[in-house]
Amino acid sequence: DGGITQSPKYLFRKEGQNVTLSCEQNLNHDAMYWYRQDPGQGLRLIYYSQIVNDFQKGDIAEGYSVSREKKESFPLTVTSAQKNPTAFYLCAAATGVGTEAFFGQGTRLTVV
Amino acid sequence: GNSVTQMEGPVTLSEEAFLTINCTYTATGYPSLFWYVQYPGEGLQLLLKATKADDKGSNKGFEATYRKETTSFHLEKGSVQVSDSAVYFCALSVNTGGFKTIFGAGTRLFVKA
Numbered sequence: 001d002g003g004i005t006q007s008p009k010y011l012f013r014k015e016g017q018n019v020t021l022s023c024e025q026n027l028n029h030d031a032m033y034w035y036r037q038d039p040g041q042g043l044r045l046i047y048y049s050q051i052v053n054d055f056q057k058g059d060i061a062e063g064y065s066v067s068r069e070k071k072e073s074f075p076l077t078v079t080s081a082q083k084n085p086t087a088f089y090l091c092a093a094a095t096g097v098g099t100e101a102f103f104g105q106g107t108r109l110t111v112v
Numbered sequence: 113g114n115s116v117t118q119m120e121g122p123v124t125l126s127e128e129a130f131l132t133i134n135c136t137y138t139a140t141g142y143p144s145l146f147w148y149v150q151y152p153g154e155g156l157q158l159l160l161k162a163t164k165a166d167d168k169g170s171n172k173g174f175e176a177t178y179r180k181e182t183t184s185f186h187l188e189k190g191s192v193q194v195s196d197s198a199v200y201f202c203a204l205s206v207n208t209g210g211f212k213t214i215f216g217a218g219t220r221l222f223v224k225a
Contacts, residue, residue: 004155033212042201042217043156058212090155094213099205100146101213103155 003027006091006104013078013085013111021076021107023091029102030095032074036060037088037106046089049074078109086111114139118202118216125192126224133187133219135176135202143204145169145178145185150199150218159187159200197223 005024013019025032031050035043045058049068063082068074074093078085088108092101118135125131137143144163148156160169165180174189185202202216 006155031212035215040220043215045212045214048212092156092213094205099144100158100161101148101156101203101205103148103157105155106153 004091004093004102004104006089006107008107009105011107011109013109015111016080018077018079019109021078021089021091021109023074023076023104025072025074025093025102027093027102028071029093030071031093032068033092033094033101034058034064034066034074034076035090035092037090043090046076085109114143114204114206114214116202116204116214116216118200118219120217121199121220122222123219124222124224127194128191129223131187131189131192131196131221133200133202133221135185135187135216137183137185137202137204139183139204139206141206143206145176146203146205146213147174147176147185147187148201148203148215150201152198156201192221192223194223194225197221 007022033048034046044060047066049055065077090106091104094101116137146161147159149159150156160171162169162178168177176187199218199220201218205213
C-alpha cells in the first residue's frame, strides 16, 4: 500500500524531554515536509527537504530539528527548546511544483 | 510574498444547500492551486487542483476555477451532504528556489441533515 506512514499516532512527552516523530514514505517522492497544526488553525511549515541530505527551515523551525539521510525517511525531533510543542504534526511528500502533496495520518503530541 | 486567504468558518449548511468557500492568493510567478479536505483526526487529502489560469478542477461534485485576473480559486458544490462535513484548505504550490505548498487557515464546514 503506497503512502506516507507517521508513527506513533499519539505521543506524550514530559516537559524538558526531546521526542522524535517518524515519517516514512514509499512513494519515491523527492520532497518531504513537516507541518504543525494547532486547534482551529491552518498548517504552518516547520521544515522541508527537496532532496536527500538537504533540508531548509520553514516558518516555525525554532525548537525543531530534522534529518534526511534516506529518501524515504524524514524524522522530526521536537526539542526541549520548543516552548509550546503540544500540537498535531503532519508529514507530507510531493514530487514537485504543480503536484499534490500526500499526507500521513498525523501524530498528536501532548506535553504532560 | 506568497500567501493564501480563505473565508473564516465555521460554515453551517443544511443538506442539499449550495456551498461556496472563497479563496484568494498572492504569489510570485505562476502557482498551482489546490483544495484539500481534512476529516477529524486525519491528515489532508487532495480534493481537486488546477495548474494554470482558467483551468477548472473538479471531484466528487466539488469544483473550482483558477481565476488569474481576480487571483481567486473559490470552491463550490451544488448540493452538499452530511458526509461533506470537514475542514477545507485552499493551497498553492510555487517554486521559490525550492518548491513548497502554502496553505490557507482552513474553513470548517458543518452540514446538517
